[in-house]
């Protein structure tokens with residue numbers, strides 16, 4: 037089974053050691069949701085986010101990013117038989133065909149730039165391919181869903197520079213006004229790495245129908261988030277039917293080529309039947325049974341893969357389409 041997951045927080049969780057024993061923090065085998073050794077049965081690409089907590093700003097944010105980056109590259113070096121960092125779409129294909137996990141580095145929180153757009157070059161040098169502009173709070177680039185102030189002047193300036201550097205803009209967590217500013221100003225496709233449907237579950241982290249259509253129309257993809265909090269309002273352990281309701285809604289909006297996965301493993305609570313991450317194969321079986329194999333493959337791999345291939349080839353449809 038081919039798998040392309042647009043978001044997990046495993047690197048940050050292992051780096052920080054949150055709720056883990058000291059000997060339990062290897063990317064290979066651990067007490068976290070996701071481990072390379074347990075996922076080796078899949079042909080897969082995993083986006084590993086460096087999650088930037090809102091309490092780090094300025095130099096503290098830079099130090100935190102660099103520390104997580106060292107952890108990420110160190111873990112990949114120790115586990116070179118199981119994974120390798122991918123810098124391009126072509127790398128992803130090649131690493132997967134060699135039987136290893138293609139690890140794509142992403143950053144969740146524009147605070148990693150510490151207000152200095154010159155640091156975009158540093159992120160690019162590290163192989164960062166996606167930047168989630170904000171987390172829930174406000175940072176130098178804009179406001180997350182906790183308030184609704186949109187992008188800052190620096191955030192507006194950052195957009196074309198990120199696009200030029202080949203760093204995909206991610207609108208998950210962004211405030212609604214920030215979302216629409218990105219939509220108006222973007223010249224390249226943008227994505228929502230880990231967000232569900234607000235029409236199905238009315239959480240501010242989820243996308244409205246208009247937002248979903250806007251991401252798709254710009255040539256982007258939306259990763260379905262497994263978070264129990266975003267799948268269902270009043271159910272601590274949502275069933276497959278709850279997840280399928282989000283998928284079905286996105287498909288009804290015409291999203292067959294825009295739906296992808298953004299599990300949020302190690303960043304949130306996920307349904308018991310999806311934990312730990314290797315149980316994701318069970319979800320593939322359910323989706324295949326309900327929607328057919330073609331759609332299951334698009335959701336699990338093809339749409340996200342095709343997105344990065346289009347992005348790298350600059351063959352995306354013009355913005356505003």
Ligand SMILES: [Zn+2]
Nearest residue numbers: 144209230303
């Ligand atoms: Zn997140």
